[in-house]
Amino acid sequence: MSDEPVMATNDDASECKRGAVQLGYWQDNYIPYFVRQIEKRAPEINRGYYARVKGVERFIKTFLKKAGSSSQIVNLGAGFDTLYWRLKDQGVYMSNYVEIDFPTVTARKCYAIKRNKQLLERIHEQDGEVKLSATDLHAGNYHCIGADLRNISQLEMKLQQAEVSFANPTLFIAECVLVYIENDCVNRLLGWIASKFKSALFVNYEMCNMNDTFGDVMLGNLRARGCTLAGISFCKNLETQKSRFISNNWQGAKAWDMVQIYYDLPAAERQRIEKIEFLDEQELLIQLFQHYCICVGWLGTEFADISCNGGD
Amino acid sequence: MAIDLRETFLEAEEFKKLGNDFYKEKKYEDAIDCYTKAIELDSNNAIYLANRAMAYLKTEAYGYALADSSKAIELDPHYLKGYYRRASANLALNKYKESLKDFQTITKLAPKNKVAKEKSKECEKIIRQILFVEAISFDDCKKSVVDDIHLDSIKVEDSYLGPSLPSDGKVTEDFLKSLISWFKDQKPLHKKFAFQIIIEARKLFAGYESLVYVDIPENAVFNICGDTHGQFYDLLHIFEINGYPGPNNLYLFNGDFVDRGSFSYEVIFVLFSLKLLHPEYFFLSRGNHETVSMNRMYGFAGEVKAKGTELMLKLFHETFCCLPLAYVVEKKIFCVHGGLFSEDGVTLDDIRKINRFQEPPESGLMCDLLWSDPMPQNGRSPSKRGVGLHFGPDVTQQFLAHNQLEYIVRSHEVKDNGYEIAHDGKCITVFSAPNYCDQMGNKGAILTVTKNDLSPQFKTFTHVPHPDVKPMAYMNMGTMFEL
Numbered sequence: 001m002s003d004e005p006v007m008a009t010n011d012d013a014s015e016c017k018r019g020a021v022q023l024g025y026w027q028d029n030y031i032p033y034f035v036r037q038i039e040k041r042a043p044e045i046n047r048g049y050y051a052r053v054k055g056v057e058r059f060i061k062t063f064l065k066k067a068g069s070s071s072q073i074v075n076l077g078a079g080f081d082t083l084y085w086r087l088k089d090q091g092v093y094m095s096n097y098v099e100i101d102f103p104t105v106t107a108r109k110c111y112a113i114k115r116n117k118q119l120l121e122r123i124h125e126q127d128g129e130v131k132l133s134a135t136d137l138h139a140g141n142y143h144c145i146g147a148d149l150r151n152i153s154q155l156e157m158k159l160q161q162a163e164v165s166f167a168n169p170t171l172f173i174a175e176c177v178l179v180y181i182e183n184d185c186v187n188r189l190l191g192w193i194a195s196k197f198k199s200a201l202f203v204n205y206e207m208c209n210m211n212d213t214f215g216d217v218m219l220g221n222l223r224a225r226g227c228t229l230a231g232i233s234f235c236k237n238l239e240t241q242k243s244r245f246i247s248n249n250w251q252g253a254k255a256w257d258m259v260q261i262y263y264d265l266p267a268a269e270r271q272r273i274e275k276i277e278f279l280d281e282q283e284l285l286i287q288l289f290q291h292y293c294i295c296v297g298w299l300g301t302e303f304a305d306i307s308c309n310g311g312d
Numbered sequence: 313m314a315i316d317l318r319e320t321f322l323e324a325e326e327f328k329k330l331g332n333d334f335y336k337e338k339k340y341e342d343a344i345d346c347y348t349k350a351i352e353l354d355s356n357n358a359i360y361l362a363n364r365a366m367a368y369l370k371t372e373a374y375g376y377a378l379a380d381s382s383k384a385i386e387l388d389p390h391y392l393k394g395y396y397r398r399a400s401a402n403l404a405l406n407k408y409k410e411s412l413k414d415f416q417t418i419t420k421l422a423p424k425n426k427v428a429k430e431k432s433k434e435c436e437k438i439i440r441q442i443l444f445v446e447a448i449s450f451d452d453c454k455k456s457v458v459d460d461i462h463l464d465s466i467k468v469e470d471s472y473l474g475p476s477l478p479s480d481g482k483v484t485e486d487f488l489k490s491l492i493s494w495f496k497d498q499k500p501l502h503k504k505f506a507f508q509i510i511i512e513a514r515k516l517f518a519g520y521e522s523l524v525y526v527d528i529p530e531n532a533v534f535n536i537c538g539d540t541h542g543q544f545y546d547l548l549h550i551f552e553i554n555g556y557p558g559p560n561n562l563y564l565f566n567g568d569f570v571d572r573g574s575f576s577y578e579v580i581f582v583l584f585s586l587k588l589l590h591p592e593y594f595f596l597s598r599g600n601h602e603t604v605s606m607n608r609m610y611g612f613a614g615e616v617k618a619k620g621t622e623l624m625l626k627l628f629h630e631t632f633c634c635l636p637l638a639y640v641v642e643k644k645i646f647c648v649h650g651g652l653f654s655e656d657g658v659t660l661d662d663i664r665k666i667n668r669f670q671e672p673p674e675s676g677l678m679c680d681l682l683w684s685d686p687m688p689q690n691g692r693s694p695s696k697r698g699v700g701l702h703f704g705p706d707v708t709q710q711f712l713a714h715n716q717l718e719y720i721v722r723s724h725e726v727k728d729n730g731y732e733i734a735h736d737g738k739c740i741t742v743f744s745a746p747n748y749c750d751q752m753g754n755k756g757a758i759l760t761v762t763k764n765d766l767s768p769q770f771k772t773f774t775h776v777p778h779p780d781v782k783p784m785a786y787m788n789m790g791t792m793f794e795l
Binding site for chain 1: 572605609610696697698725726747748753780
């Protein structure tokens with residue numbers, strides 16, 4: 001069972017994000033450096049990605065507000081995510097930003113960064129060094145590291161290379177990552193984070209409510225692409241999503257499906273994007289929204305009062 | 313004598329000044345009065361006339377403005393303002409070409425006057441835009457794309473081994489069989505025959521009224537299918553489990569043949585061919601996806617451009633405009649893609665009289681027909697889709713009673729089980745695209761009635777496999793991989 005189909009999910013997600021950005025759903029000046037020309041996707045996909053990106057963004061904003069300049073972000077399975085550059089543009093100061101993905105993926109990311117001045121100059125501090133290997137890049141407070149999340153000792157070593165501090169409030173982001181990992185590996189990962197970090201918020205975007213026809217069809221489609229969802233049992237519903245944190249010594253967890261997340265975004269924004277592409281009918285979109293969720297877990301008490309409409 | 317003249321002149325100027333003051337205060341009628349008095353004292357003054365013209369424009373008396381400004385120009389052909397006033401009056405009267413002439417004069421008279429030049433240029437630009445739009449819309453009405461297609465000059469290469477039509481375009485059983493098997497293998501139909509099919513289908517549909525009455529022959533069944541949305545392999549499956557169309561096995565496909573699915577091209581050619589083969593036994597109604605705006609967004613346009621040509625797409629759009637909007641079976645069952653109307657009292661005759669040869673307007677009978685959905689509560693309510701409306705059981709009841717019908721059959725909404733009975737059996741939805749978008753996991757359904765028993769019988773079916781078509785120029789629905 002190869003990891004390649006899972007790595008390919010990054011390509012698909014990146015292309016979808018780029019397509020949506022191109023149509024004006026949200027702004028991302030950096031994604032074109034990572035993604036070439038794309039084919040048109042259905043309007044549901046664009047709206048779905050909008051909800052995903054904006055939903056996760058709200059939690060990021062809340063975290064940064066609470067944690068301040070000592071904040072640390074660890075983006076698991078980050079793929080070609082451009083969050084670092086966008087935060088930099090917004091003048092957000094963080095103590096550390098770490099992206100982790102399979103070495104094959106980070107190699108391509110590092111290559112793209114090396115090749116594009118616009119990406120390089122954002123991460124290159126004035127007097128700082130840029131440490132590059134084939135799969136890793138360290139520059140100032142930005143770190144892109146190739147690692148396998150199933151290998152905790154390797155991960156710990158790489159995080160140390162990235163100068164991760166266990167004392168600083170840390171945001172973990174995972175967008176459709178854990179679902180591809182076997183349960184015991186996920187448990188070990190979450191348990192290890194709980195044992196090391198004092199104050200943390202984990203934002204997990206993933207499938208949920210999978211025990212129905214729509215879920216079956218989705219699983220079938222993904223399997224046909226070579227993606228066995230090893231962690232699918234945690235995606236049964238919002239409760240199982242939360243339990244993944246609780247049973248691994250996290251203080252607490254909350255979860256919302258994407259219907260809630262989407263309709264909690266500002267009305268004016270929703271109206272704006274709904275005008276970009278006319279949706280002929282709602283069924284498919286609602287189904288998609290009902291089968292994805294954002295689940296947050298926290299360590300320490302700083303983030304216990306998190307809600308899905310915070311951060312603005 | 314001289315003093316009189318001078319006094320007259322001064323008096324007139326007073327009135328002009330007064331008029332200008334009133335004008336500034338937006339008291340246009342008063343301004344007109346003053347200018348009129350000035351003109352009475354001195355009728356050869358271009359300025360007074362131009363000023364009054366300006367005031368007339370403000371009160372929308374464009375005819376008077378035109379007259380005054382023309383006189384001003386007559387009196388002083390070098391007075392720029394005269395031309396400006398006349399240009400404005402002509403613009404207001406939609407006489408764009410005349411307006412343009414005056415702007416050209418202005419630029420000629422004052423070639424060094426930058427402001428004049430810019431103003432004129434700006435106005436000229438707007439006018440030319442308007443004229444252009446008028447010109448092309450005029451053309452659209454009159455010309456058919458068919459005129460641009462010269463079938464005789466399209467050569468069929470010897471290497472083409474696919475299905476072919478005779479020169480009279482007559483579709484045979486053999487042609488249909490070979491077309492289906494050719495398409496199943498994902499092979500392309502020669503453009504010449506593709507064009508021929510659409511052209512013949514267009515002719516056929518254009519001859520119908522917007523509402524068509526169909527009677528079921530004795531010993532025959534009448535099948536109604538809903539949306540098929542480019543799901544070619546599922547369409548073939550329908551015929552496999554329910555029989556191909558024929559004298560004893562009539563079919564109505566209730567719109568939305570294209571978009572979403574990746575094989576819309578194949579679907580539409582088979583449906584059109586079936587219509588040409590069995591015009592008395594096979595019927596197609598228009599859905600909201602048989603339109604320019606939907607096709608642009610949901611895949612058909614891209615698919616036709618990839619498998620056919622841009623011209624072919626235009627031809628499809630013309631042909632879609634010819635599809636009837638509604639069918640009445642045995643005078644009792646009303647079939648339409650979307651649903652019922654925002655007003656009471658609509659008769660079958662009203663529908664028959666609709667001018668359907670257009671893209672659906674944003675409201676009205678044609679729009680409602682293609683876009684509405686039933687709802688459980690009585691009354692009407694704005695549509696969740698943003699077009700059309702929701703209509704309740706009372707609306708259905710009223711429409712049926714008013715037109716002596718038994719029930720309506722419509723499509724337009726995906727249903728888990730392929731069909732749904734609402735409004736106490738009076739409003740039935742039938743949907744025939746199983747596992748819609750490769751995502752929904754729903755069944756498809758076929759509704760069947762006979763002459764002697766108009767109560768609906770349902771057959772449901774699940775989806776069948778289809779080739780994994782790599783996304784090309786058209787919609788990528790097959791890999792809703794990961795959201």
